[in-house]
Amino acid sequence: MTASPAPHPGLADSAFLKAARGEPVPHTPVWYMRQAGRSLPEYLRVREGVGMLESCMDPALTVEITLQPVRRYGVDAAIFFSDIVLPLKAVGVDLDIVPGVGPVVAHPVRTLADVEAIPDLTPDHVDFTTASVRALVAELGATPLIGFAGAPFTVASYLVEGGPSKEHAKTKAMMFGAPDVWDALMRKIGGIAAAFLEVQVAAGASAVQLFDSWAGALTPQDYAEHVLPHSAAVLERAGRLGVPRTHFGVGTGALLPLMAEAGADVVGVDWRTPLADGIRAVGDRSVQGNLDPTLVFAPTEVMLARAAEVVEAGKAARGHVFNLGHGVIPSTDPAQLERLTEFVQQLPR
Ligand code: 1CP
Numbered sequence: 001m002t003a004s005p006a007p008h009p010g011l012a013d014s015a016f017l018k019a020a021r022g023e024p025v026p027h028t029p030v031w032y033m034r035q036a037g038r039s040l041p042e043y044l045r046v047r048e049g050v051g052m053l054e055s056c057m058d059p060a061l062t063v064e065i066t067l068q069p070v071r072r073y074g075v076d077a078a079i080f081f082s083d084i085v086l087p088l089k090a091v092g093v094d095l096d097i098v099p100g101v102g103p104v105v106a107h108p109v110r111t112l113a114d115v116e117a118i119p120d121l122t123p124d125h126v127d128f129t130t131a132s133v134r135a136l137v138a139e140l141g142a143t144p145l146i147g148f149a150g151a152p153f154t155v156a157s158y159l160v161e162g163g164p165s166k167e168h169a170k171t172k173a174m175m176f177g178a179p180d181v182w183d184a185l186m187r188k189i190g191g192i193a194a195a196f197l198e199v200q201v202a203a204g205a206s207a208v209q210l211f212d213s214w215a216g217a218l219t220p221q222d223y224a225e226h227v228l229p230h231s232a233a234v235l236e237r238a239g240r241l242g243v244p245r246t247h248f249g250v251g252t253g254a255l256l257p258l259m260a261e262a263g264a265d266v267v268g269v270d271w272r273t274p275l276a277d278g279i280r281a282v283g284d285r286s287v288q289g290n291l292d293p294t295l296v297f298a299p300t301e302v303m304l305a306r307a308a309e310v311v312e313a314g315k316a317a318r319g320h321v322f323n324l325g326h327g328v329i330p331s332t333d334p335a336q337l338e339r340l341t342e343f344v345q346q347l348p349r
Contacts, residue, residue, distance in 0.1 A: 014029075
């Protein structure tokens with residue numbers, strides 16, 4: 001295998017990496033969670049007849065899909081096209097991403113034996129990821145690539161429920177009722193997540209994001225007791241890689257101080273929390289967010305006025321990365337994100 005490329009010299013000037021580290025920036029950096037995907041006609045075209053997981057394991061397709069939003073929007077960072085359940089698939093868990101549903105697991109995890117049957121992840125499980133990241137970094141030049149993984153709680157929810165869930169009832173039943181199984185499962189998933197982040201950074205990713213999308217389902221007490229130590233272990237391993245770490249969840253207004261404490265350099269704030277409150281909650285960290293993703297359906301001038309408010313509020317933070325408060329909604333008009341990106345990037349700092 002060829003060596004990973006040396007970092008592009010222009011990365012040192014990246015507004016995204018500077019904001020993540022709390023350094024002065026030339027403009028507020030912008031990228032969008034789920035910026036690749038169904039809102040882009042060029043994505044729908046290349047995905048025709050190809051399954052979601054299949055496309056994540058095909059370096060040529062992964063590279064093309066990751067680059068699509070960078071070309072179209074001129075965003076300040078690319079996010080690696082993959083999924084939070086991909087590493088589980090790679091180690092052999094029987095699962096699929098079903099169109100219109102999401103991740104579906106054939107044999108949900110119930111017992112310690114189920115947990116122990118899941119192999120740990122080694123780099124050879126995800127050779128296609130290494131190949132994709134290396135090729136991407138070469139194409140992206142001075143634009144940083146964000147690697148990512150799902151956090152233990154959110155990934156555990158899919159494994160225990162067997163698919164998407166609103167209440168996470170079976171997951172919490174295990175957390176409250178079978179703490180030994182829960183701990184083993186969280187440790188197992190955390191190890192896989194950390195190893196997957198290590199692979200991406202070794203291949204050239206210059207930042208990582210840990211997605212704990214469904215952590216907002218937990219009380220601060222339960223998050224602190226049953227989840228935080230496991231996410232902190234992943235972030236601690238990622239910290240040894242020397243790249244900025246972003247920690248994101250949805251509906252996490254009450255959890256933001258704990259999510260910061262877990263070891264993030266940047267804390268993602270969803271749109272339900274005013275950014276100024278989020279900044280106070282995370283202390284001396286950078287923040288990412290947090291325009292309501294439905295504002296793209298408002299008249300352009302309304303969307304831009306609200307974006308300007310977010311940028312203004314972000315000035316109180318150590319560093320601010322502009323983003324939506326959650327992923328791009330599939331029916332989003334890409335022309336609105338084009339206008340939004342250009343607008344935020346030209347606002348005075
Ligand atoms: O065929 C398709 O297009 C399926 C839609 C899709 C896509 C485009 C899925 C299924 N995953 C992805 C890619 C993906 N997933 C990315 C890369 C794209 C980008 O950001 O530009 C990322 C970062 C993810 C991460 C992910 N997957 C999260 C965390 C982020 C979030 O949005 O909260 C979660 C919760 C998942 C699970 C998942 N995968 C897919 C769906 C539809 C879901 C959610 C299902 C549910 O509601 O539980």
